[in-house]
Amino acid sequence: SIDAARLIGRIRELGEIGRDAEGRLTRLAGSDNDKAGRNRLVAWIEAAGLDVAVDQIGNIFGIWRSEENSGEAPIMLGSHIDTVINAGIYDGCYGVLAALEVIETLKDRGVTPARPIVVAAFTNEEGVRFAPDMLGSLVYAGGLPLDAALATIGTDGSSLGEELERIGYAGNIEPGFLKPHAYVELHIEQGPVLQREGFSIGAVENLQGISWQRVTIDGVANHAGTTPMAMRSDAGLAAARVGLFLREHIARSNAPSVATIGTMRFEPDAINVIPSRAAFTVDLRDPDEDRLQALEAALADFLVRIGAEEGVTISVERLARFQPVAFDQGIVAAVEASAKARGLKSRRMTSGAGHDAQMIARIAPTAMIFVPSRDGISHNPREHTEPDDLVAGANVLLDVVERMVSG
Amino acid sequence: SIDAARLIGRIRELGEIGRDAEGRLTRLAGSDNDKAGRNRLVAWIEAAGLDVAVDQIGNIFGIWRSEENSGEAPIMLGSHIDTVINAGIYDGCYGVLAALEVIETLKDRGVTPARPIVVAAFTNEEGVRFAPDMLGSLVYAGGLPLDAALATIGTDGSSLGEELERIGYAGNIEPGFLKPHAYVELHIEQGPVLQREGFSIGAVENLQGISWQRVTIDGVANHAGTTPMAMRSDAGLAAARVGLFLREHIARSNAPSVATIGTMRFEPDAINVIPSRAAFTVDLRDPDEDRLQALEAALADFLVRIGAEEGVTISVERLARFQPVAFDQGIVAAVEASAKARGLKSRRMTSGAGHDAQMIARIAPTAMIFVPSRDGISHNPREHTEPDDLVAGANVLLDVVERMVSG
Numbered sequence: 001s002i003d004a005a006r007l008i009g010r011i012r013e014l015g016e017i018g019r020d021a022e023g024r025l026t027r028l029a030g031s032d033n034d035k036a037g038r039n040r041l042v043a044w045i046e047a048a049g050l051d052v053a054v055d056q057i058g059n060i061f062g063i064w065r066s067e068e069n070s071g072e073a074p075i076m077l078g079s080h081i082d083t084v085i086n087a088g089i090y091d092g093c094y095g096v097l098a099a100l101e102v103i104e105t106l107k108d109r110g111v112t113p114a115r116p117i118v119v120a121a122f123t124n125e126e127g128v129r130f131a132p133d134m135l136g137s138l139v140y141a142g143g144l145p146l147d148a149a150l151a152t153i154g155t156d157g158s159s160l161g162e163e164l165e166r167i168g169y170a171g172n173i174e175p176g177f178l179k180p181h182a183y184v185e186l187h188i189e190q191g192p193v194l195q196r197e198g199f200s201i202g203a204v205e206n207l208q209g210i211s212w213q214r215v216t217i218d219g220v221a222n223h224a225g226t227t228p229m230a231m232r233s234d235a236g237l238a239a240a241r242v243g244l245f246l247r248e249h250i251a252r253s254n255a256p257s258v259a260t261i262g263t264m265r266f267e268p269d270a271i272n273v274i275p276s277r278a279a280f281t282v283d284l285r286d287p288d289e290d291r292l293q294a295l296e297a298a299l300a301d302f303l304v305r306i307g308a309e310e311g312v313t314i315s316v317e318r319l320a321r322f323q324p325v326a327f328d329q330g331i332v333a334a335v336e337a338s339a340k341a342r343g344l345k346s347r348r349m350t351s352g353a354g355h356d357a358q359m360i361a362r363i364a365p366t367a368m369i370f371v372p373s374r375d376g377i378s379h380n381p382r383e384h385t386e387p388d389d390l391v392a393g394a395n396v397l398l399d400v401v402e403r404m405v406s407g
Numbered sequence: 408s409i410d411a412a413r414l415i416g417r418i419r420e421l422g423e424i425g426r427d428a429e430g431r432l433t434r435l436a437g438s439d440n441d442k443a444g445r446n447r448l449v450a451w452i453e454a455a456g457l458d459v460a461v462d463q464i465g466n467i468f469g470i471w472r473s474e475e476n477s478g479e480a481p482i483m484l485g486s487h488i489d490t491v492i493n494a495g496i497y498d499g500c501y502g503v504l505a506a507l508e509v510i511e512t513l514k515d516r517g518v519t520p521a522r523p524i525v526v527a528a529f530t531n532e533e534g535v536r537f538a539p540d541m542l543g544s545l546v547y548a549g550g551l552p553l554d555a556a557l558a559t560i561g562t563d564g565s566s567l568g569e570e571l572e573r574i575g576y577a578g579n580i581e582p583g584f585l586k587p588h589a590y591v592e593l594h595i596e597q598g599p600v601l602q603r604e605g606f607s608i609g610a611v612e613n614l615q616g617i618s619w620q621r622v623t624i625d626g627v628a629n630h631a632g633t634t635p636m637a638m639r640s641d642a643g644l645a646a647a648r649v650g651l652f653l654r655e656h657i658a659r660s661n662a663p664s665v666a667t668i669g670t671m672r673f674e675p676d677a678i679n680v681i682p683s684r685a686a687f688t689v690d691l692r693d694p695d696e697d698r699l700q701a702l703e704a705a706l707a708d709f710l711v712r713i714g715a716e717e718g719v720t721i722s723v724e725r726l727a728r729f730q731p732v733a734f735d736q737g738i739v740a741a742v743e744a745s746a747k748a749r750g751l752k753s754r755r756m757t758s759g760a761g762h763d764a765q766m767i768a769r770i771a772p773t774a775m776i777f778v779p780s781r782d783g784i785s786h787n788p789r790e791h792t793e794p795d796d797l798v799a800g801a802n803v804l805l806d807v808v809e810r811m812v813s814g
């Protein structure tokens with residue numbers, strides 16, 4: 001089994017890198033804090049005696065190979081170490097550090113696996129600064145041209161390519177340079193299912209589709225005191241109707257869809273001026289592609305309707321669109337078998353979050369392992385997973401990898 | 408009559424000061440752009456041969472007095488030259504420059520009026536950067552202690568006192584140093600009534616009450632993909648309900664009340680994170696104090712209700728509260744008489760916007776004169792008043808002042 005203290009110690013150590021004066025943890029992709037986190041990870045990879053490789057989109061790889069196995073396609077394990085704003089310490093980092101822990105555990109045993117084993121930390125998984133999310137793994141899987149990805153402009157106006165140069169993580173290896181034999185990603189669930197139902201391992205067999213759009217509503221700025229309610233074109237009120245429509249529509253349809261308006265900007269953003277503009281993002285998800293398309297269509301219809309009813313003009317920009325993905329049944333079964341052998345309760349499940357595994361599934365058999373998130377909370381400093389669960393998940397990852405590389 | 412070309416030329420010239428690269432006019436109180444506008448105004452006041460005085464809250468006065476009349480209480484005319492974000496050129500500036508024009512017209516005639524005449528430009532009327540609005544005239548009228556006003560923190564974290572020091576307009580005269588015999592403010596209507604009904608002069612006899620509050624809603628940040636709709640505490644959706652509630656409540660009550668949510672800020676403001684916080688301002692107005700109080704109470708009740716229904720915590724901070732004001736009937740009648748004598752169609756009306764006159768009415772007989780705003784648009788670069796109307800309003804102001812000072 002893996003070294004529980006080493007794994008948990010590293011998660012906590014990495015979780016201190018990138019905190020501000022108020023103790024808020026934020027390591028947005030390509031930022032100085034991201035650089036500090038990456039430097040720490042690379043130091044651990046080097047200390048473990050692995051080869052470090054950084055590709056042109058900034059993905060970091062720690063490669064354990066020998067003369068005997070270097071001709072074989074590697075097993076790739078990983079996740080990401082970028083975070084959202086005011087994040088928890090587990091999202092992504094757990095998967096990367098557990099992958100490193102699995103490799104070190106096998107290495108310490110003195111065995112030579114049948115295939116190289118690689119730990120990967122993909123760039124900009126969160127998508128908070130640069131859209132789309134899972135950008136680094138998407139480029140790695142050939143789903144987005146490198147040039148387009150590097151030219152991506154972030155929420156602060158910076159370009160991803162320039163930021164990677166600036167922090168010293170614009171590598172020169174071509175993304176996709178290692179074609180994995182299989183990819184396995186261990187992650188916290190970030191949702192409430194496992195804890196609520198008393199399971200400690202999730203054998204993730206699919207992942208829901210994700211649709212990200214930016215909506216810009218243009219009304220007419222006017223004086224808050226002199227403009228009668230009936231004579232307004234209030235972009236802010238039109239935006240308010242969008243969020244409430246999505247919630248009611250999903251409630252009526254009784255689908256597992258989720259819809260979130262996470263960002264909102266008013267212009268001119270002044271107390272006594274009716275907003276001339278409201279710009280916001282819409283995040284829509286559903287495990288079923290047809291239902292996701294129906295939800296997108298309902299939103300589009302509603303935008304036409306409020307355009308007319310509110311006297312506003314609406315434009316929509318697509319930021320990300322990923323279809324639902326089904327994972328490799330063989331790996332999913334291996335996860336279940338390991339849990340059973342270790343006496344851990346497991347269930348098959350769907351991932352609500354997007355993950356790098358969703359992208360790498362385009363080029364290799366892929367699956368994921370989930371461990372419980374307390375109260376289902378993630379993207380929040382209160383994100384928490386019990387140490388026993390962290391260790392259990394890493395041991396299942398170890399078992400799955402061992403089965404793949406034992407000759 | 409006044410010099411139309413001089414007046415309109417100055418309005419346009421001042422309207423070019425404080426434009427950004429995209430041509431947007433913004434002279435927020437205490438900013439570098441405000442300083443540039445103030446400097447221009449002071450130069451014009453000096454060129455007209457008036458005494459310049461700046462008080463401790465940065466109000467600027469141009470004083471025309473003689474040995475004969477300096478013992479008398481002055482007639483004060485004025486408004487403000489600070490602007491909203493992306494403003495028009497008339498709001499406030501018209502009243503200040505017309506006041507100066509009236510003084511110069513009388514001065515050019517070589518007469519000595521029975522009282523001094525003063526043009527005033529009050530600090531931070533708009534309230535966009537520092538709350539409350541009408542701050543300079545409020546301090547002048549003794550409604551807010553100077554120290555508290557100087558300590559006001561703006562939307563960008565700066566303090567008004569420091570900003571006035573920085574731009575060189577922290578004067579040393581005590582606010583209220585001149586107690587006016589009367590105060591008259593000429594202003595664009597900023598609403599649709601005069602144009603729609605074909606009047607060129609509004610004799611403003613009252614001004615509606617203004618209630619400004621900042622509402623902060625705290626929910627729970629969580630993952631946009633994994634958190635079922637029914638398990639969310641979404642601060643953004645709760646905020647959306649407030650705006651729609653206010654609109655529906657006013658429509659149902661059939662009152663002339665207006666409600667505006669002009670600013671909105673989400674935290675963490677990330678595409679895939681349910682907002683943990685939505686902070687916004689609420690601007691409520693009504694000409695009737697009882698109805699305004701009822702509207703405030705309805706909002707307070709609704710906030711309690713959505714606190715429970717949405718699982719969010721709500722806090723409210725008061726930013727400004729001014730009761731409706733009735734103006735001096737004698738001055739209102741003088742405005743009507745002048746309009747009639749000049750063959751201008753006038754009507755009595757209520758002001759929807761707040762004005763410095765609302766504050767000065769606490770210490771002197773006060774009224775206002777309105778001229779039409781095209782399409783009722785203000786706080787918008789499309790704000791426009793026809794030159795003929797601008798000239799007509801200034802001539803009515805001239806008549807009203809002449810009647811007051813002709814011994």
Ligand SMILES: NC(=O)NCCC(=O)O
Pocket residue numbers: 091125126127133134190352353354355630631632679
């Ligand atoms: N796992 C995770 O939080 N990924 C970020 C992309 C998403 O929003 O699902």
Ligand SMILES: NC(=O)NCCC(=O)O
Pocket residue numbers: 223224225272498532533534540541597759760761762
């Ligand atoms: N006249 C004017 O726009 N004043 C600003 C204060 C208000 O919002 O009414």
